[in-house]
Amino acid sequence: RKEVEQDPGPFNxxxxxxxxxxxxxxxxxxxxxxxxxxxxxxxxxxxxxxxSSGNEDGRFTAQLNRASQYISLLIRDSKLSDSAxxxxxxxxxxxxxxxxxxxxxxxxxxx
Amino acid sequence: NxxxxxxxxxxxxxxxxxxxxxxxxxxxxxxxxxxxxxxGMGLRLIYYSxxxxxxxxxxxxNGYNVSRLNKREFSLRLExxxxxQTSVYFCASSGQDRGSNQPQHFGDGTRLSIL
Numbered sequence: 077r078k079e080v081e082q083d084p085g086p087f088n089x090x091x092x093x094x095x096x097x098x099x100x101x102x103x104x105x106x107x108x109x110x111x112x113x114x115x116x117x118x119x120x121x122x123x124x125x126x127x128s129s130g131n132e133d134g135r136f137t138a139q140l141n142r143a144s145q146y147i148s149l150l151i152r153d154s155k156l157s158d159s160a161x162x163x164x165x166x167x168x169x170x171x172x173x174x175x176x177x178x179x180x181x182x183x184x185x186x187x
Numbered sequence: 188n189x190x191x192x193x194x195x196x197x198x199x200x201x202x203x204x205x206x207x208x209x210x211x212x213x214x215x216x217x218x219x220x221x222x223x224x225x226x227g228m229g230l231r232l233i234y235y236s237x238x239x240x241x242x243x244x245x246x247x248x249n250g251y252n253v254s255r256l257n258k259r260e261f262s263l264r265l266e267x268x269x270x271x272q273t274s275v276y277f278c279a280s281s282g283q284d285r286g287s288n289q290p291q292h293f294g295d296g297t298r299l300s301i302l
Contacts, residue, residue, distance in 0.1 A: 080229075084227070110290055118295065118296075119277055119293040119294060119295045119296055120230070120277070120293050121293070122290045122291075122292070125290060163229065163230075174220075174232055174235055174243075174245060175232070175291060176232075177222075177229045177230040177231075178229055179227060179228060179229035180229060
């Protein structure tokens with residue numbers, strides 16, 4: 077089983093739609109969780125950290141479910157500029173700096 | 188704000204050649220990382236350095252060496268390049284942990300092709 081699993085997509089949605097991605101992780105000792113965004117042939121960029129209580133940043137909402145070992149990302153009112161690959165990222169355990177990256181979920185927002 | 192700077196941006200090598208990928212950060216971060224990204228596989232950690240003077244292997248260290256030259260710089264060396272090392276290489280850095288990982292900031296990558 078992969079340490080971090082994501083549906084590769086692509087998710088094709090119209091502008092204005094709400095879309096959600098899930099990600100599962102296998103290491104129950106993981107303590108830190110992030111969503112990164114990667115545009116084609118560019119570097120990954122931090123979208124948001126994921127906190128235990130869930131957190132929101134504008135149109136983006138992240139949730140963590142430790143019992144089921146998954147995190148989610150919800151994007152409301154999708155924009156064309158949201159088209160990208162979204163990477164789920166978890167650390168390798170308590171106190172460990174090394175991160176494990178999922179392969180990413182590709183989102184294509186269509187006009 | 189330069190952030191994380193990688194050089195070169197592109198490189199083509201012949202099998203057996205050696206080269207060093209350079210990375211520097213100006214954010215006063217303690218930790219630095221080297222990843223490779225291949226199609227459909229996500230980023231895989233090659234080596235990392237938790238602080239100046241220390242380095243540790245990641246998932247895929249074979250065929251690579253690293254040097255943490257000082258707090259700012261972390262280089263990746265391919266001693267004898269192989270076609271399997273054709274990839275996009277990303278350097279990243281992160282700040283001091285405060286009970287949880289700080290997010291990593293990435294350079295814009297080095298596209299390496301080995302013929």
